[in-house]
Amino acid sequence: MKILGNQKVRQGLLESLARSGPASSYLFLGDSGLGKSRTALWLASALNCSAEERPCGVCPSCLKIAHSNHPDVVVQERPAGKTGIGVGDVREQIAATAYRPYEGRHRVWIVAEAETLTEEAQNALLKTLEEPPGTMVMVLVSSSESALLPTVSSRCRPVRFQSVPPEELWRELEERGAEPEQARTLAHLARGRPGVALGWLENKSLWELRCTTLDFLSGLHGAQLWPALETAARLDKLRAGEEARQSLAAVLDTCRLFYRDLLHLAASGAEGAVVNRDRLDDLRRLATEGGVARPRKALELLLEASEHLQANLNGRLVLQRLCLHLSRC
Numbered sequence: 439m440k441i442l443g444n445q446k447v448r449q450g451l452l453e454s455l456a457r458s459g460p461a462s463s464y465l466f467l468g469d470s471g472l473g474k475s476r477t478a479l480w481l482a483s484a485l486n487c488s489a490e491e492r493p494c495g496v497c498p499s500c501l502k503i504a505h506s507n508h509p510d511v512v513v514q515e516r517p518a519g520k521t522g523i524g525v526g527d528v529r530e531q532i533a534a535t536a537y538r539p540y541e542g543r544h545r546v547w548i549v550a551e552a553e554t555l556t557e558e559a560q561n562a563l564l565k566t567l568e569e570p571p572g573t574m575v576m577v578l579v580s581s582s583e584s585a586l587l588p589t590v591s592s593r594c595r596p597v598r599f600q601s602v603p604p605e606e607l608w609r610e611l612e613e614r615g616a617e618p619e620q621a622r623t624l625a626h627l628a629r630g631r632p633g634v635a636l637g638w639l640e641n642k643s644l645w646e647l648r649c650t651t652l653d654f655l656s657g658l659h660g661a662q663l664w665p666a667l668e669t670a671a672r673l674d675k676l677r678a679g680e681e682a683r684q685s686l687a688a689v690l691d692t693c694r695l696f697y698r699d700l701l702h703l704a705a706s707g708a709e710g711a712v713v714n715r716d717r718l719d720d721l722r723r724l725a726t727e728g729g730v731a732r733p734r735k736a737l738e739l740l741l742e743a744s745e746h747l748q749a750n751l752n753g754r755l756v757l758q759r760l761c762l763h764l765s766r767c
């Protein structure tokens with residue numbers, strides 16, 4: 439299992455395992471996309487691997503964990519369609535902690551998105567965290583420490599994940615088939631989060647949506663009424679079926695990053711912080727033409743559009759309004 443970045447975290451975990459064995463509970467903290475869940479599975483492999491150099495990745499135990507069919511390793515996820523993990527969802531696992539492992543040395547219970555555990559569910563976990571069965575290791579994976587009750591977080595060993603330097607990320611993306619320019623852009627867009635960059639790389643339609651949106655934006659300013667409406671209609675057409683809402687959110691996100699780049703460039707002229715590396719020519723041109731006023735206004739309009747979308751306004755109308763106003767600023 440190759441995990442990008444945070445090598446030191448895994449090294450530290452291995453050293454502490456060799457020194458004093460596993461902690462009964464860990465709290466993996468950091469932004470989403472940094473490899474926390476994959477590292478939790480890697481830890482489960484290290485704890486149950488039958489080879490001398492652990493985790494080997496090829497023994498029956500490591501393979502079962504990689505294929506999600508090891509009887510002692512459970513990944514608890516937020517149930518589909520629910521906003522959080524409730525007390526009913528954790529009860530079954532709490533009961534299971536009383537049993538010894540079926541075939542491994544340790545039962546490993548990984549809770550993904552632990553920040554969504556309800557307060558009731560967290561309280562239900564307290565007893566397990568206070569008096570853990572000797573063979574069980576719990577890993578709470580969370581993008582927010584403050585979402586957890588202090589009584590919960592203080593009983594776990596914290597492990598903090600850092601973002602991956604862009605150079606490291608773009609080299610890896612190139613190795614996985616990205617064109618050099620796309621790799622650089624993705625590494626910056628993802629702001630050091632490998633999971634986010636790989637998500638873009640694997641989801642071709644999302645990448646195309648982003649590129650098309652930026653093509654439209656570059657030609658939108660100063661456009662007449664009709665071309666502006668046409669842009670809105672074409673953006674609206676890109677949104678398809680059930681994913682229409684997420685696609686629109688992705689379009690707005692792309693716009694936001696573009697104008698953030700533009701504001702930065704117009705204000706300071708420094709190109710180092712630009713994330714849309716493949717659009718530097720357009721950004722330079724627009725920064726010279728419109729100064730800081732345009733991106734500031736555009737960012738306000740985008741904030742409004744997001745609010746309208748959250749208030750369940752019709753997506754097509756939100757886009758029409760946005761394109762019309764953007765064309766005039």
Ligand SMILES: [Zn+2]
Pocket residue numbers: 486487488489492493494495496497498499500501
């Ligand atoms: Zn192994």
